Amino acid sequence: MQRQDEDIFTTTVEGNKYSIYRICRIYAVPPIEAQDLFQEVVYQIWKSLPDFEEKSNINTWIYKIALNVCMRSKNQLSKGNLITVRLASIEFNLSDEIPNSNQTERYNALHACISKLEESEQSLMVLYLEDLSYKKIAEITGLTENHIAVKMKRIRKKLLNCITYKLN
Secondary structure (H helix, E strand, O other): OOHHHHHHHHHHHHHHHHHHHHHHHHHOEOOEOHHHHHHHHHHHHHHHHHHOOOOOOHHHHHHHHHHHHHHHHHHHHHHOOOOOOHHHHOOOOOOOOOOOHHHHHHHHHHHHHHHOOOHHHHHHHHHHHOOOOHHHHHHHHOOOHHHHHHHHHHHHHHHHHHHHHHHO
16 A cells, blocks of 8 residues: 555544544444454455445445445344344443433333334434435435435334324
């Protein structure tokens, strides 16, 4: 790898490390830890960087690699007949304030409802919660923006119904 590629790699990983790690934490399940997934994602970025054709934004490309590595890892575990719960390792810091019982209850309801979504829906929620536009999500997933919008509307409705049921 040339010096310019090394600089691009370092800058890109540094600029996206928190997003990559959040995705890895969502997909991390025993025996695979988030740090292991993170290292695998970074390795795959390093390995694939010379082949990056700049057809999309490099950050979009990074998200795609992160999702693919994490989902492949999960699928390999599933094939090994290991039962896993993907979202069990997520920890959200609501704020620096101590959360009140109402906030904790709402968080737990949201967490439980997201874990009930289908895998493809959970992947879309991961990207949506990363505050990516539908255009970026479409580039990453290969779906159209319109399809993303329709799916997200359905996902939000499912989550609303689930959370409403859990909180009542």
